[in-house]
Amino acid sequence: MSPRASRASAAENATVVTSQKVREGRTDEYQRWQDKTNRAAREFEGFVAAEVYPPGAGEENEWVTVFRFSDMDHLTAWLDSGRRQDLLQEASELFDGPPKQEVLQGGTPAQQAPDVVTAVISHEVKPGHEQAFLNWQEKTLEAQEKAPGFMGSELFKPVQGVQEHWVVVFRFDSREHLDDWLESDVRSALLDEGRKHFISYDVRKVGSAFSGWFQFDHGKAGTAPPNWKQAMSVVLALYPTVMVLNLTVGVALEKLSVRGYIGLFFSNVLSVSALTWLLMPLVNRGLAFWLVPDRSRSRRVQLLGVAVVMLGYVVSIGVFGLITHQIW
Known part of the structure; x- marks a missing residue:
């Protein structure tokens, strides 16, 4: 069209x-x-x-x-x-x-x-x-x-x-x-x-x-954040979700001798549910200053948003490294 x-x-x-x-x-x-x-x-x-x-x-x-x-x-x-x-x-x-x-x-x-x-x-x-x-x-x-x-x-x-x-x-x-x-x-x-x-x-x-149903942008195009921002935000919430599930549900399913492909299905259901109704709403709200186009026009805000997300990555990796005793 x-x-x-x-x-x-x-x-x-x-x-x-x-x-x-x-x-x-x-x-x-x-x-x-x-x-x-x-x-x-x-x-x-x-x-x-x-x-x-x-x-x-x-x-x-x-x-x-x-x-x-x-x-x-x-x-x-x-x-x-x-x-x-x-x-x-x-x-x-x-x-x-x-x-x-x-x-x-x-x-x-x-x-x-x-x-x-x-x-x-x-x-x-x-x-x-x-x-x-x-x-x-x-x-x-x-x-x-x-x-x-x-x-x-x-x-x-x-x-x-x-x-x-x-x-x-x-x-x-x-x-x-x-x-x-x-x-x-x-x-x-x-x-x-x-x-x-x-x-x-x-x-x-x-x-x-x-x-x-409405654009809510007073005639301007592009109310959704660009794909690269969406991807960075999803990773920020997805990584700790998968790690927590692996360390809890994954271990429990392994002890119960649940087949791998069935265990993976349950893990996917839980991770998607956690992302949809818990973590992504929190991430979107916390990063609204960076994700909402009309509120992230300046270069300073753009760099600040990237820095916050990268810091979140580092903190998550460090926390789970300590938990699994695999800090190098």
Whole structure:
């Protein structure tokens, strides 16, 4: 596919983000109903994917659903369909209040990043203030880029006849960093300034990157780190994982006379699991200053990142050399 065709395809994507507060004690019923709704959406032409995000710890019982279709016509056909209206009527007693919904046109698929949290903020912009609102958003982004943990944003314009609000979707590398930004004095001052241009706004936080459905780079290409950085990071986590498994699980399997090829299978399962859910998230978070392209532009940061990884190699080799009594 040519770059032009790829951009055109991305521009046609359409996503609906809905948040709905579920009544206390009705969560199980809601989840069954949502599964039924997801199955119904899959039967419609143009369906791409659906995701459901539960509320975070300590938050109200507000669930977020995300449906993506190949274009706006197919999405609106689903939203306006009799099938969906019947499903909403069926579940009316499960919900506490009306849903909040934004329809977003565009959004470029991107590589999923681990351990991120997404914020969806919709604004009701005053008529005639559209350009002033855009200028204010640019100023806000400049301040936001300096906030710890910021990983990018996208701005979605209203869709005539479907979505009247302007929606900003941005993400941080942790909920703590997102909350720090949302509660910061800098953002508070920016909001006071922005209220001249919008009537109201609504904030929703989702503990996900929407599976990489958005580029989160404000129009810039290349949000994933280069391959050589990814390879160095994986080795940093892989080497101690393999060594620990060899010294523990490997020894145990050998004592049990488990055949080598079976033992290797179990070791691979354990190492991949440890890397996916434990070590790589930690490495990615610790090396975010070096891995995230927008935060590693200077030569000093590049060299510092390489030095940190190389130091990690040396420390790991030294530790396991001492453990195995093979230090030369």
